[in-house]
Amino acid sequence: xxxxxxxxxxxxxxxxxxxxxxxxxxxxxxxxxxxxxxxxxxxxxxxxxxxxxxxxxxxxxxxxxxxxxxxxxxxxxxxxxxxxxxxxxxxxxxxxxxxxxxxxxxxxxxxxxxxxxxxxxxxxxxxxxxxxxxxxxxxxxxxxxxxxxxxxxxxxxxxxxxxxxxxxxxxxxxxxxxxxxxxxxxxxxxxxxxxxxxxxxxxxxxxxxxxxxxxxxxxxxxxxxxxxxxxxxxxxxxxxxxxxxxxxxxx
Numbered sequence: 001x002x003x004x005x006x007x008x009x010x011x012x013x014x015x016x017x018x019x020x021x022x023x024x025x026x027x028x029x030x031x032x033x034x035x036x037x038x039x040x041x042x043x044x045x046x047x048x049x050x051x052x053x054x055x056x057x058x059x060x061x062x063x064x065x066x067x068x069x070x071x072x073x074x075x076x077x078x079x080x081x082x083x084x085x086x087x088x089x090x091x092x093x094x095x096x097x098x099x100x101x102x103x104x105x106x107x108x109x110x111x112x113x114x115x116x117x118x119x120x121x122x123x124x125x126x127x128x129x130x131x132x133x134x135x136x137x138x139x140x141x142x143x144x145x146x147x148x149x150x151x152x153x154x155x156x157x158x159x160x161x162x163x164x165x166x167x168x169x170x171x172x173x174x175x176x177x178x179x180x181x182x183x184x185x186x187x188x189x190x191x192x193x194x195x196x197x198x199x200x201x202x203x204x205x206x207x208x209x210x211x212x213x214x215x216x217x218x219x220x221x222x223x224x225x226x227x228x229x230x231x232x233x234x235x236x237x238x239x240x241x242x243x244x245x246x247x248x249x250x251x
Contacts, residue, residue, distance in 0.1 A: 004219075008236075010151040010207040013116030015095075018236040020108060020153045022219045026051040028230060036221070036230025038102050039065075039084075043230060055233065063100040063235055066090060068123050070106075072131035074140040088128050089137040091120035095240035100233050104221040105161075105213050107190045108153035108234035109134060109198075113143050119236045126163065129193055130170035138201045145202030153234050156224055157212025158189030 008018035026035030027050045032043040035051050056062050064077055066087050073087035077097040090099040099121050106125035122137045138145050163186050168179050178193030179186045191209030198206050213220035221229040
């Protein structure tokens with residue numbers, strides 16, 4: 001099976017593996033077609049299990065999944081798989097520990113340090129951004145922020161993400177960064193907002209932010225577009241033996 005995913009486009013050390021899946025390559029049907037990896041979006045559980053098994057075939061170990069709640073809790077990979085711990089970000093300092101978050105419009109933010117011995121990933125919708133999930137992930141990586149780099153994975157784009165004044169009010173220190181007036185509402189650029197937040201947290205090297213999940217139904221699930229839909233996976237790990245996404249993926 002030829003998988004199609006989005007490989008992180010950043011100058012990470014060669015042992016850092018990072019990619020986002022697309023919706024192709026799985027067995028789900030209907031609104032979840034086809035590589036749905038989310039267990040809480042209404043898809044048949046056996047098909048999600050098959051999809052996750054297919055994904056695990058190209059990983060160095062099973063992915064650690066989270067029960068995501070749009071908050072700011074950051075967890076450290078336990079070294080063995082734990083049943084969906086509640087949180088919205090995960091970090092690892094050891095080889096072959098695959099950290100994963102799910103998304104379908106929310107922003108996945110990948111992290112690594114320049115030495116290549118720390119990685120992390122955060123699930124950041126507007127609520128997570130407002131709660132401080134990116135700052136919390138930077139802190140959990142426990143290294144000088146100037147030694148970190150981040151890649152912004154596929155998320156809903158600025159031209160289509162309409163939000164109300166309540167969302168803008170959740171970012172008093174960042175407003176109006178990322179917000180463009182649109183009638184009596186706003187268009188939100190989560191990429192721009194995340195870059196501002198990361199810069200304030202000391203992360204100077206930030207890449208990505210080139211996709212729009214809502215505008216690309218062939219490749220991406222989008223909750224805002226479809227309501228009932230699947231979830232992509234966003235995964236990062238430290239490779240110990242040369243096996244990883246850069247060897248076997250397509251872009």
